[in-house]
Amino acid sequence: MKKVNFIHLRSKLPLLLLVFLLTFSTSILAQDAAADAGANVDIAAGETLFKANCAACHKLDRNAVGPALRGVGEKYDRDWLYKWINNSQALIASGDALANKLFEEHNKAIMTAFPALSEADMDNILAYTDQPKPEPKTPVVDTAAAGAGSGDGGSVSNTLIIGALALIFLLLVIMLYLVTNTLKRIAEANGVVYEKKEKGTPIWKAFIQNQFLVLVVAIFLLLTAGYVGYGYLMQVGVDQGYAPVQPIHYSHKIHAGDNQIDCNFCHSSARKSKTAGIPSLNVCMSCHKNISEVSPETATAEYSKEFYDGEIQKLYKAVGWDMEKQEYTGKTEPVKWVRIHNLPDFAYFNHSQHVTVAGVDCQKCHGEIQEMEIVEQFAPLTMGWCIDCHRETNVNLANNDYYAKIHEELSKKYGVEKLTIAEMGGLECAKCHY
Numbered sequence: 001m002k003k004v005n006f007i008h009l010r011s012k013l014p015l016l017l018l019v020f021l022l023t024f025s026t027s028i029l030a031q032d033a034a035a036d037a038g039a040n041v042d043i044a045a046g047e048t049l050f051k052a053n054c055a056a057c058h059k060l061d062r063n064a065v066g067p068a069l070r071g072v073g074e075k076y077d078r079d080w081l082y083k084w085i086n087n088s089q090a091l092i093a094s095g096d097a098l099a100n101k102l103f104e105e106h107n108k109a110i111m112t113a114f115p116a117l118s119e120a121d122m123d124n125i126l127a128y129t130d131q132p133k134p135e136p137k138t139p140v141v142d143t144a145a146a147g148a149g150s151g152d153g154g155s156v157s158n159t160l161i162i163g164a165l166a167l168i169f170l171l172l173v174i175m176l177y178l179v180t181n182t183l184k185r186i187a188e189a190n191g192v193v194y195e196k197k198e199k200g201t202p203i204w205k206a207f208i209q210n211q212f213l214v215l216v217v218a219i220f221l222l223l224t225a226g227y228v229g230y231g232y233l234m235q236v237g238v239d240q241g242y243a244p245v246q247p248i249h250y251s252h253k254i255h256a257g258d259n260q261i262d263c264n265f266c267h268s269s270a271r272k273s274k275t276a277g278i279p280s281l282n283v284c285m286s287c288h289k290n291i292s293e294v295s296p297e298t299a300t301a302e303y304s305k306e307f308y309d310g311e312i313q314k315l316y317k318a319v320g321w322d323m324e325k326q327e328y329t330g331k332t333e334p335v336k337w338v339r340i341h342n343l344p345d346f347a348y349f350n351h352s353q354h355v356t357v358a359g360v361d362c363q364k365c366h367g368e369i370q371e372m373e374i375v376e377q378f379a380p381l382t383m384g385w386c387i388d389c390h391r392e393t394n395v396n397l398a399n400n401d402y403y404a405k406i407h408e409e410l411s412k413k414y415g416v417e418k419l420t421i422a423e424m425g426g427l428e429c430a431k432c433h434y
């Protein structure tokens, strides 16, 4: 009777398990990275090139002067595309059938030649145009604005990955069990003597005895815990970068940036009082009685004209404005803007003191708001952040008689020319804490 080295095989199973686990999990984890890394393409550079050279005639998802370009990189042969983009007229003149067909189909509209674009440039552009269409952003009215760190898709995909990993792990355990059983049966069918002693060992004991398997499982659990824990920590505490979806997609970039509307037009109380305030919808209507749609140039690859126009309709619905009759219907719905910046109740912050008295720019604390399509919290708003600025910043004495008087005394006391906010008392607990 030959003795198949079955026990040996069995002891190799954990190794197989590890290999499975690693291949599956890395391929899943790598998916995200692969999606944007691709084969050495730079989507961001592609977007810039597209906006600079192509956007005048091409949109991603609808026809403009030229056809919609999303997915075009897959549609044609790459070499043909290089030739077309470098000089479509030359390609047409060469008698290329496809090029001529396109040209005819578009009423012989002539596409600009781009001889200066390298193949790498064009690969980047095509990587940009071939990105999947972004999901339309559905507004989520989040009344519990404070604290809720991340409202974006990030946490969802994390959960998915962890779920998938757990599922794979479970499948592997089942497979391992089945394989062991089958092997055992084959062995028995071949008349191999199966060591009975082994069978008697309880599973947990066998598990503990197999140090390798324990190690693998421990590593797996640690990785998962680390992943979940990290994600959790990232969303509590510091809300820097918090950019919730608002009930109406209101773009600071379009209003304060492109159309140069002064911050104080809408946040007028920032100069005069503690809070900056969010404008009432009547302020919006002072312009939007007349502006019911955006111009086509305002649309971007990410946000279409239809999307923006739909958002203005939401404003009309909220204030009860009937566009056709040009009158208010009286039916209004409150818009609950999600609060982004929020200090805890025990901390005192005053806008007018910083904006008017000290002359600090909004951007110093809020970042380049006029470039943000969606407002995001720029500064950490921690105590350390307040204190750091108070240590560094000198008191602005211009036009301020009150400070001029104490300044003289204090600068003598500290023996310095210029006083920082800290030396003025800006580090005293009671100044910021009730």
Ligand code: HEC
Binding pocket: 050, 053, 054, 055, 056, 057, 058, 065, 066, 067, 068, 069, 072, 081, 084, 085, 088, 102, 103, 104, 106, 107, 108, 109, 110, 111, 112, 114, 125
């Ligand atoms: C001046 C307008 C114009 C500009 C700028 C322009 N195109 Fe075009 N493009 C067209 C027109 C018009 C067509 C349709 C074919 C024709 O009439 O020549 C076209 C067709 C194409 C096609 C074939 C699309 C299809 O689905 O069949 C591709 C690819 C393309 N353009 C890429 C680009 C890229 C990339 C850029 C920027 C580097 C660019 N185009 C800039 C006008 C333009």
Ligand code: HEC
Binding pocket: 246, 250, 252, 255, 256, 261, 262, 263, 264, 265, 266, 267, 278, 279, 337, 338, 339, 340, 341, 342, 362, 363, 366, 369, 370, 374, 375
């Ligand atoms: C036409 C009106 C308008 C103008 C002009 C405007 N804003 Fe706003 N701002 C709003 C509205 C509405 C919101 C609430 C929706 C949102 O967060 O996007 C808001 C929100 C904000 C927030 C976040 C508030 C929070 O919840 O923490 C900041 C900060 C801000 N604006 C700063 C600025 C600055 C700085 C400027 C000038 C560069 C400016 N705004 C210009 C209307 C305006």
Ligand code: HEC
Binding pocket: 248, 249, 250, 251, 252, 254, 255, 259, 261, 266, 279, 280, 281, 283, 284, 285, 286, 287, 288, 291, 293, 294, 295, 296, 298, 308, 309, 311, 312, 315
């Ligand atoms: C001083 C005039 C003015 C005020 C005040 C104003 N808007 Fe606008 N709004 C505009 C202009 C101009 C456009 C862009 C038109 C274009 O690009 O063709 C616009 C575009 C929009 C759009 C489409 C683009 C986007 O931002 O999503 C929405 C929605 C909108 N406004 C909402 C509001 C809301 C809400 C308020 C009040 C908080 C407001 N607007 C206040 C002038 C104004």
Ligand code: HEC
Binding pocket: 263, 264, 267, 270, 271, 274, 275, 276, 277, 278, 341, 342, 343, 344, 349, 351, 354, 355, 360, 361, 362, 363, 364, 365, 366, 381
């Ligand atoms: C020195 C830093 C600083 C400057 C400068 C500053 N802000 Fe703020 N801003 C804050 C802080 C901190 C909060 C959170 C306040 C809170 O939760 O009590 C805030 C909150 C806001 C909010 C949310 C609503 C509110 O009133 O709490 C808006 C809107 C806003 N700022 C707009 C502006 C505008 C517009 C300017 C310029 C005119 C400006 N801020 C200048 C620090 C600053």
Ligand code: HEC
Binding pocket: 343, 347, 348, 349, 350, 353, 354, 357, 358, 360, 364, 365, 381, 382, 385, 386, 387, 389, 390, 393, 394, 395, 396, 421, 424, 425, 426, 431, 432
């Ligand atoms: C970008 C710099 C900057 C940041 C950030 C900043 N401050 Fe200030 N702060 C100033 C300046 C400048 C003054 C002086 C104003 C004046 O002349 O009265 C000041 C003054 C004050 C005062 C009055 C101090 C006194 O002695 O009268 C308080 C209170 C205060 N800040 C609270 C805060 C809090 C709370 C935060 C954080 C949430 C903060 N500040 C963040 C620049 C800053």
Ligand code: HEC
Binding pocket: 343, 344, 347, 381, 382, 383, 386, 387, 390, 426, 427, 428, 429, 430, 431, 432, 433
């Ligand atoms: C310039 C303003 C300012 C001064 C001065 C200041 N604090 Fe704070 N403090 C804050 C702000 C803003 C927060 C909220 C920070 C946050 O939410 O992360 C805070 C938070 C705290 C907290 C809660 C724990 C934490 O870090 O979140 C404690 C405790 C505290 N401060 C104690 C003090 C004491 C004691 C002093 C005097 C030595 C002092 N603070 C001076 C602005 C200030």
